[in-house]
Amino acid sequence: MDVWPSLREAAARVDDLVAALPAPGARSAAQRAELGTARDAARTLRVRYLDAHAEMLYERLTAGTQGLRLEELVEAAGAGYPSVVPTAAQLESDRGRRQADKEGHEIDQGIFLSAVLRSPSAGPHLLDTMLRPTPRALELLPEFTRTGVLRTRSVLLERRDGAAYLTLCRDDCLNAEDEAQVDDMETAVDLALLDPRVEVGVVRGGEMSHPRYRGRRVFSAGINLKCLEAGDITLTGFLLRRELGYIHKLVRGVLTDRPGSWHSRTVEKPWIAAVDTFAIGGGAQLLLVFDHVLAAADAYVSLPAAREGIVPGAANFRLGRHTGPRISRQVILHGRRIHAAEPDARLVLDEVVEPGAMDAAIAAAVERLRSPAVVANRRMLNTAEESQDEFRRYMSEFALQQALRLYGEDVIAKAGRFAGRSG
Known part of the structure; x- marks a missing residue:
């Protein structure tokens, strides 16, 4: 089954909700729950799509180049496949915000990079590019x-x-x-x-x-x-x-x-x-x-x-x-x-x-x-x-788990307490 139409629809639903809702820090519990449900639905489809198409996307994005470093790769992916990876405009809207007030777009970057690193062809190529x-x-x-x-x-x-x-x-x-x-x-x-x-x-x-x-x-x-x-x-x-x-x-x-x-x-x-x-x-x-x-x-x-x-x-x-x-x-x-x-x-x-x-x-x-x-x-x-393959497989999982942890409520609360200490 082609999940692309469903993914585009689910991603658009998330974008519409974000545009209609107040800033993250001002949202009610009900608004956060509604947006969370929509994001979970989109991310479920995003994972399914990338499981099948990550290698194809990577080949298209890097064609004609020696390779793209991490930030170049996600920027190109956001421009070419905005339902899969956050766009530059979405990331820019978060720039300057405290971690607690961000939308969590990097979780979707983590989903994408996890799939790329998991690929036995795209993953080694990305590691080589970063070397x-x-x-x-x-x-x-x-x-x-x-x-x-x-x-x-x-x-x-x-x-x-x-x-x-x-x-x-x-x-x-x-x-x-x-x-x-x-x-x-x-x-x-x-x-x-x-x-x-x-x-x-x-x-x-x-x-x-x-x-x-x-x-x-x-x-x-x-x-x-x-x-x-x-x-x-x-x-x-x-x-x-x-x-x-x-x-x-x-x-x-x-x-x-x-x-x-x-x-x-x-x-x-x-x-x-x-x-x-x-x-x-x-x-x-x-x-x-x-x-x-x-x-x-x-x-x-x-x-x-x-x-x-x-x-x-x-x-x-x-x-x-x-x-x-x-x-x-x-x-x-x-x-x-x-x-x-x-x-x-x-x-x-x-x-x-x-x-x-x-x-x-x-x-x-x-x-x-x-x-x-x-x-x-x-x-x-x-x-x-x-071995390179063992390291690559670990980093594939790390890309997603660390992105999730970056937006964990406990992390945000602890970072605020530790950051307030003078020594």
Whole structure:
């Protein structure tokens, strides 16, 4: 049965209701229920349609291109198939609204991207597209290869003696990530991977100006909850781009069409993480993809997903491989902190040193990972531990579940409370 006519009719019904109703925050319980029922009906048909036609849509949208990145893909889909994916005008109407006052259009983006990623042909193609260097990185590459320095609002990237030192510099918010920092991180990772004089990458938090941690280095406080509450954390610009962009590049490398690349589709390099003070949420997620993780003896890691109400990226996919299933449930479902000094910390941390010895430990780790055989062996380890197909299937489900969580009433309420805290 062709569901397209029914889907168009159901999508139009939702649009008519939204146009007739007051803004989301001013709707009555009965109005919210009526709109919710209409949306459920449209989304049921949308899922059925995409189960059958996601590959066809993807091929049409990407025809004549090398590939479309996430935000380009959903924009093109919204223009070509407005009953399937929200239009640019619908998304623009939500821009500037608090998360609590948005219409939830990103849930429909999640339905679409979940179907694309689930496809055995479209999914790998999208992953490959996201592994390519960003236009911003390609524009900055000549200057970086000349100077060895990149400064942005969020990061400082410095090349010294064959190593790229990427320092997280959001000192005002304890390196809590927002969309600008995700963009800066992907740019910096691209540059480190593309620069032929870089052999090893190091990621470390910079010194903070936050009153509670002034003068101390902090790795990351996770997602910026103030931005989440304000409606500035989006599905494609942050939650999915982060996972499919720079974090996936840390694992797989950057995809290029360089001469002589017949033996390797990507440029890969080993990466070291150095954790001072704490790695919370997204910071802890990052540690799971590094080749060597150092931590100060007084540091801790945590994934407060249950407290915040969202899915902690690909940590559910990767953490159990490091810790086993019981500890991963303790950390993700119950919010357990793992302190560097406790025995279980060695399941996620490779080396624990006194705070004053961190610089020397980083230097020693860089020297160990310079070996020419390291890249080939890390490639084989990653192939064995995290296949592209397994990652793609996880991200397919993540695209939908995280979109739903983004609009959960509990998430919106918790984000408002946490965002109101000064420290």
